[in-house]
Amino acid sequence: MSAASLSRTAAWKDSEPLECVMVVPEAPNVATFAFRAPSGAWFDYLPGQFLTLELPVPGGSVWRTYTISSSPSRPLSISVTVKAQPGSVAGRWMLDNLKPGMKIKAVGPAGIFSTLNHPSPKHLFISAGSGITPVMSMAMYLWDLGAAPDVVLINCARRPSEIIFRERLEHMACRVPGLKLRFVVKEPDPYRVWTGYEGAFNQLMLGLMAPDYLEREVFCCGPESFMQSVRDMLNALGFDMARYHQESFQAPVATEADAPVIEDVVPDAATEAEITFESSGVTMACAQTDTVLLVARAAGLNIPSGCTFGLCGTCKIRKTAGEVHMVHNGGISDEDIAEGYILACCSNPIGRVAVEV
Structure with missing residues (x-):
């Protein structure tokens, strides 16, 4: 289609179904589905937006939302890339059943992520x-x-x-x-x-x-x-x-x-905290921005440490009470965290905390 003919064609509206024209395998259990409008309409959307598709799965149709993986700079078709997660119904149906020539209902595009x-x-x-x-x-x-x-x-x-x-x-x-x-x-x-x-x-x-x-x-x-x-x-x-x-x-x-309100924990220098080092019988007041390692050193206690940025794992200790905010760089496993261990060098106390030191 030439640029001139494209300019005379209306943009696609979701009152018109989409026709699948190509299925491209991308990775294990992942495929890209390319669609065109049967009328020849072109697609106008923001890069990063999504479509909501009506899929005729067994037991009744379901609506599922998928991010558009194509670019509006190529407006003659529109694509979504789908990964069939374990236990998925809609994604699995698309990978197993959606073929070129099939038409489905779609709503959108929509979204602010662009x-x-x-x-x-x-x-x-x-x-x-x-x-x-x-x-x-x-x-x-x-x-x-x-x-x-x-x-x-x-x-x-x-x-x-x-x-x-x-x-x-x-x-x-x-x-x-x-x-x-x-x-x-x-x-x-x-x-x-x-x-x-x-x-x-x-x-x-x-x-x-x-x-x-x-x-x-x-x-x-x-x-x-x-x-x-x-x-x-x-x-x-x-x-x-x-x-x-x-x-x-x-x-x-x-x-x-x-858009949901994101309320992340960010340690505040003006907010007080407290750490009890149980084995040493020492309790120290501190700020949320102080790490457990720095407070221990200020108290004259020795926690073995190496890198001091959450990589080596040398300063791993067990937390027995309270909450810390820990941003590490791979020096501790999820299993250790589940068992109550922390890295003293990159753990900030949130309120009152007790550790086995």
Whole structure:
């Protein structure tokens, strides 16, 4: 379709069904579904927005929301990329049954998670798993503009083979120096060499991947626990959280009025706290911004330590009462945390706390 004929065609309205025209496998249990309007209408939306689809699953139709993974700079089709999570009904049905030629009802596009709503010369995209879908839309849009983008794109996945859009992103990054890709995996694929980042995404990785992160507009999407860890990380590093934006792929936000209020724990220097070192019989008053390690040293107590930024795990101790806010860099396991252990170097007391020291 020529530009002239496109200009004479109306934009798609959700009163018209979408016709599936292509299904592209992306990763294990992940596929991209491309749709066109039977009338030939073009698609007008913001990069990062979402569609809500009516899916005729067994037992009755259900409505499910999926982020658009295509870019409005390519308006002749629109795509969503779907991961069939364990136990999913709608996602599993799409991967097993949705084929080219089928038509489905869709509502939208909608959503406020978009670079166009927060213009900036420098962007930082952080995502995990299928949370990369709105990131792909925004990255492609910036790439298609023709001007050199300044984007650092960080994606976390379980294994390299599960990095969605890896080849397409690498193709884009090969052609513009301003698109920098950083991938983090929990473990390598068997019998495959992985030379990139491995482990849980943390502050140290962020500093290496995007040294100028304080200057960037941050867009984050992924599981709730992942986004919480990113917010904790940025708060601890002094990032201006007015420049942080997130989208949950479980509950996308349609309007500003629908956006949930994020109430993160941020230690306050003006708020008092107290730490009791039970084995030593010492109780010390302190501020929330003091770490357990610093308070112990002020009390003349020795907690073995090494790196002092939550990486080595040397200062691991057991907490017996109270709550701390801990932002670590991989020096403690989830199992240890569940059993009450903390890292003294990066744990801030919230109220009264007791530890076995």
